[in-house]
Amino acid sequence: MMRADLELIHRWVPEGAHILDLACGDGILLEALARDKGVSGYGLEIDPEGITACIAKGVSVLEQNLDEGLVNFEDDTYDLVVMTQALQALRRPDRMLDEMLRVARECIITFPNFAYWRHRVHLGIRGYMPVSKSLPHAWYDTPNIHLSTFNDFEHLCREKGLRITDRAVGIGDHEGHWATRLWPNLFGEIAIFRVERRNRR
Amino acid sequence: MPEYPDDSVGLVTPQTAHFDDPLALACGRTLPAYDLVYETYGTLNAERSNAVLICHALSGHHHAAGYHDADERKPGWWDAHIGPGKSIDTNRFFVVSLNNLGGCHGSTGPISLNPATGRQWGPDFPMLTVSDWVHSQARLADRLGIERFAAVIGGSLGGMQALQWSLTYPERVANAVIIAATPKLSAQNIAFNEVARQAIRSDPDFHDGWYAEHATAPRRGLKLARMVGHITYLSEDAMGTKFGRDLRSQDLNFGYDVEFQVESYLRYQGDTFSTAFDANTYLLMTKALDYFDPAAEHGGVLAEAVAPSRCPFLVVSFTSDWRFPPSRSRELANALTRAGKPVSYVNIDSPHGHDAFLLPEPRYQAVFAAFMGRVARELGLEEIA
Numbered sequence: 001m002m003r004a005d006l007e008l009i010h011r012w013v014p015e016g017a018h019i020l021d022l023a024c025g026d027g028i029l030l031e032a033l034a035r036d037k038g039v040s041g042y043g044l045e046i047d048p049e050g051i052t053a054c055i056a057k058g059v060s061v062l063e064q065n066l067d068e069g070l071v072n073f074e075d076d077t078y079d080l081v082v083m084t085q086a087l088q089a090l091r092r093p094d095r096m097l098d099e100m101l102r103v104a105r106e107c108i109i110t111f112p113n114f115a116y117w118r119h120r121v122h123l124g125i126r127g128y129m130p131v132s133k134s135l136p137h138a139w140y141d142t143p144n145i146h147l148s149t150f151n152d153f154e155h156l157c158r159e160k161g162l163r164i165t166d167r168a169v170g171i172g173d174h175e176g177h178w179a180t181r182l183w184p185n186l187f188g189e190i191a192i193f194r195v196e197r198r199n200r201r
Numbered sequence: 202m203p204e205y206p207d208d209s210v211g212l213v214t215p216q217t218a219h220f221d222d223p224l225a226l227a228c229g230r231t232l233p234a235y236d237l238v239y240e241t242y243g244t245l246n247a248e249r250s251n252a253v254l255i256c257h258a259l260s261g262h263h264h265a266a267g268y269h270d271a272d273e274r275k276p277g278w279w280d281a282h283i284g285p286g287k288s289i290d291t292n293r294f295f296v297v298s299l300n301n302l303g304g305c306h307g308s309t310g311p312i313s314l315n316p317a318t319g320r321q322w323g324p325d326f327p328m329l330t331v332s333d334w335v336h337s338q339a340r341l342a343d344r345l346g347i348e349r350f351a352a353v354i355g356g357s358l359g360g361m362q363a364l365q366w367s368l369t370y371p372e373r374v375a376n377a378v379i380i381a382a383t384p385k386l387s388a389q390n391i392a393f394n395e396v397a398r399q400a401i402r403s404d405p406d407f408h409d410g411w412y413a414e415h416a417t418a419p420r421r422g423l424k425l426a427r428m429v430g431h432i433t434y435l436s437e438d439a440m441g442t443k444f445g446r447d448l449r450s451q452d453l454n455f456g457y458d459v460e461f462q463v464e465s466y467l468r469y470q471g472d473t474f475s476t477a478f479d480a481n482t483y484l485l486m487t488k489a490l491d492y493f494d495p496a497a498e499h500g501g502v503l504a505e506a507v508a509p510s511r512c513p514f515l516v517v518s519f520t521s522d523w524r525f526p527p528s529r530s531r532e533l534a535n536a537l538t539r540a541g542k543p544v545s546y547v548n549i550d551s552p553h554g555h556d557a558f559l560l561p562e563p564r565y566q567a568v569f570a571a572f573m574g575r576v577a578r579e580l581g582l583e584e585i586a
Contacts, residue, residue, distance in 0.1 A: 018541070042538055048564055055515070055545050056571035058579065062534060062546045072535045 002028055005084055005110045005170045005190050012108060012166065012194060013039060017079040020103065022066055022096075023086035025050045027059030034059070041078065067091045070099045078104040085190075087111040088144040094156060097195075101162065106196040110170070113184075113191045115149035120186075134189050150185040157195055166194035208284045209276060210242040210267035210291055215307065218344050224302075224337060227492075230327040233316065237341050238307030239263050239299035242283060243291035244585045245345070251582045252347040253289055254338060255279065255298040256355030256362035259430070259486050260478060262306035265298040266291075279356075281561040288569035292584045293577045294351060302337050303329045303485045311481035312413070322481075324410025329485055331358075331493045335365045339373065349373045351580055352573070356380040356558035357525065358486070361493045364533070367510040368495060376576050377510070378569070380517040381558035383529035384503050384536065385494040390524070393433055394487040397426035401480045410481055423480045424471035431470050436521035436554035496536075503536035513543035515572045517565070519557035520550050545572070 002010065006029045013019065016038045021030050024043025027050070033039035043061040045051050054061035064072075066083075067090060081100040087093045088111050100107040112134035113119075119130035129139040137144065148156075150169075157164055169188025184191070205211040217238050224232045240263050245252060255265050257278075266283035268276055282288045283296055300308040303326060311326040318325075342350065353374050355363040360382025367377045386394075401407060404422030408415050432440075444463040459465045499505040514537055518530035527548045534546035549565045551557040557565070576582075 040541070042544075048567075051545075051547060052564075052567050052571045055547075055568055056575055058513070058575045060513070060543045060545050062538070062544075063548050064546075072531070072538070074539065077539075 002032065003084075003170075005192055006032075008168055008170070008192055009082060009084070009108050009110070010036070013037060013080060013082070015039075017041075018077075019080045019082060020044065020070075020073065020078050020100075022081065022083040022100070023089075024054065024059070024061060025084075027054035027057050027061060029082070029084070030054075030059045031057045066096060069095070070103055073103040075102055076105065079106070080104050081107040082109075083107065084110045085112070088146050088148065090146065093146050093148075094160075097156070097160065097162075101195070101197045106165075106194070108192070108194050109153075110190055110192045111148065111153070112144070113150050113169070113188045114147040115151065115185045116189045117186050118189070132189070150188060150191045153191060153193060157193070161198060162195050163198055164193055164195055168192040205268065208286050209280065210284050212271075213240050213242065213264075213267035213269065213277075215240050215263055215269075217307065218341055220337075220340055220344075222340070224333070224340075226327050226333045227330040228328040232302070232309070232327060235302060235309035235337070236307070236313075237299050237302070237309075237337060239297060239341060240265065240267075240277075241298075241345075242266055242296040243294050245295040245347075246582070246585065249346055249348065250351060250580050251293060251295050251577075251585075252342075252345070252350050253294045253296050254342070254350050254353045254366070255283070255289075255296060256334075256338070256353065256359035256366075257298070257301065258355070258357035258359045259490065260474070260483070261359065262304060263298050263300040263308075264306075266296070278559060281559070282566070282569060288566055288573055289354070290570075290573065290577070293582045294573070297341070297345065297347070299338065299341060301329075301334045303482055303489075305479035305482040310479070311410075311485070312479050321413050323413060324481055326481060326485065329489050331361050331365045331489055332369060334362055334489070335369050338362070338366075339370055342373070349375055351582070352376040352378055352576055354378040354380075355382070357382055357555065358490055358493075361490075364507075365493075365495065367512055367514070368507065371509050371511040374510075374512045375580065376512050376515070376572075378515045378517070378572065379530075379533065381519055381522055381525055381530075381555055382533070383525040384496060384533045386491055387529075391491050393429060394491055396429050397487055398484055400425035400429070401484060404480075407480065410484075412480070418475075419480045420475040423478065423483060424468075424475040426483060427474040427478075428467045428471040431467060433524045434555045436523065436552060438521060438552050439554055439556075442552070503532070504539035507536050507540050507542060510537075510540075510542055514545070515568075516544060516546045517558075517568065518546075518548050519553070519555070519565075520548060521552050522555045522557060524555040 019041040021043040044064045081104045122130035169184045170190030264277040265279040266277040300306040303310045315322045353363045353366040360379035401422035404419035406417045407419040447462040495506040496503040518527035537544040
């Protein structure tokens with residue numbers, strides 16, 4: 001069973017696409033996409049256990065630190081770049097967004113929504129840094145150094161002149177609730193964005 | 202009966218295959234006939250689909266795993282990775298390991314007799330390239346009834362052979378594992394090789410390569426060559442940890458005898474090697490290294506050179522390897538991704554420099570075993586008891 005955000009991405013990726021999956025973890029998405037939709041491509045990962053799991057599955061994985069960019073990939077050589085739950089752990093998420101849309105015209109990004117109501121309760125009422133299913137770390141050992149909200153990300157895309165072609169929220173216990181569709185920044189725990197650049201390079 | 206560990210292939214016996222078909226070489230010359238000495242571990246299945254070829258490095262040979270006799274002190278050079286339950290699991294795979302042409306461990310090389318003259322080949326032995334080795338290995342595969350290898354695997358110069366196999370015989374390689382290798386030598390790599398060659402060739406006992414006829418051998422030159430080589434196989438950290446500035450005796454003796462432990466170690470390594478290895482073979486092997494450059498025929502574009510390959514690749518480097526550093530493996534992995542080939546690249550954290558590819562290391566073993574496990578699963582290989 002795949003994580004909810006991966007299920008959604010699985011639906012969004014077109015048949016036969018050539019893709020990069022940044023921070024691909026144990027390769028479960030690439031494996032399912034190759035099997036179900038004839039998708040090809042590579043996962044990038046730095047976690048040793050994730051890399052070994054990919055190799056055991058037959059998923060092509062490259063040990064590569066995303067903070068070093070995607071310099072080894074040429075412009076417009078992929079159909080799509082996917083990055084799940086890693087944007088917030090990068091040194092410069094804005095530059096990674098540029099890199100992703102350099103090697104492909106389109107990308108799919110998911111990240112924990114810091115403005116999720118439970119996170120607001122933690123910070124706004126109780127006065128503590130939020131800890132939740134999507135943000136399981138304590139403030140002192142978290143890899144998540146650039147937390148943002150649904151609204152923040154939309155703002156960044158607007159500033160960069162990017163088009164958001166689709167967006168969705170992954171929610172813990174409130175799946176399909178009308179409120180998440182109406183107020184995603186409040187009720188969405190995981191933000192899922194599909195973004196493309198407007199012009200050919 | 203001697204006792205061997207459960208994960209050892211145990212007692213092994215080298216075999217020799219003789220070939221009478223002349224082999225045309227890249228240098229333009231032809232080898233009229235030749236022998237290849239090899240070992241096998243495990244059992245070839247009925248479909249002949251479980252064979253794995255091991256390609257050796259500069260000073261390697263066919264004895265990759267197990268023991269030749271009860272008195273042998275150390276097992277074969279890759280025993281850490283070949284055996285029952287190991288990364289290259291001999292319960293599943295049939296492993297073929299040979300001594301390359303030009304070698305000095307039983308395959309035809311400079312110390313063999315040249316049938317045309319009745320003398321040793323010596324320096325007259327033709328220059329060899331990685332491609333020549335691959336062609337000769339393919340003939341050995343024919344002889345053994347192996348149409349397609351489940352995997353061709355090698356470290357260092359052996360990795361270059363595995364890469365060449367995937368390009369020359371793409372239909373005969375189901376998977377390729379390329380460890381601590383490079384798609385071509387750097388100027389610095391060639392420079393080190395040249396120092397090694399000059400050390401051998403300037404030894405007064407070299408006699409232009411005809412030393413055997415003078416009943417001698419350029420041992421001092423070969424020793425120096427090995428000492429220089431050995432430095433490039435270890436990392437600075439590994440040397441520092443192993444020897445530091447430790448002295449052999451308490452005090453400095455203000456002379457040129459061995460004072461530091463590292464000197465003692467290098468001299469020992471050089472001495473041992475110089476009595477066990479043939480100088481002409483060493484010269485040939487270093488030239489094969491220097492010549493290797495599959496991209497050269499493609500305007501230097503490696504991504505074009507690898508286009509013919511049809512197999513998944515595993516490319517492995519080690520963080521402290523400065524002979525063929527991680528950047529060289531990454532260069533290969535990048536060329537393969539550019540060509541759209543299935544490839545996984547892993548950079549193993551190890552303090553042991555280039556030699557790390559020979560040693561056991563938990564992450565290295567986990568990655569290697571995961572890849573080979575997937576190979577076995579995809580080919581439907583059963584465990585053969």
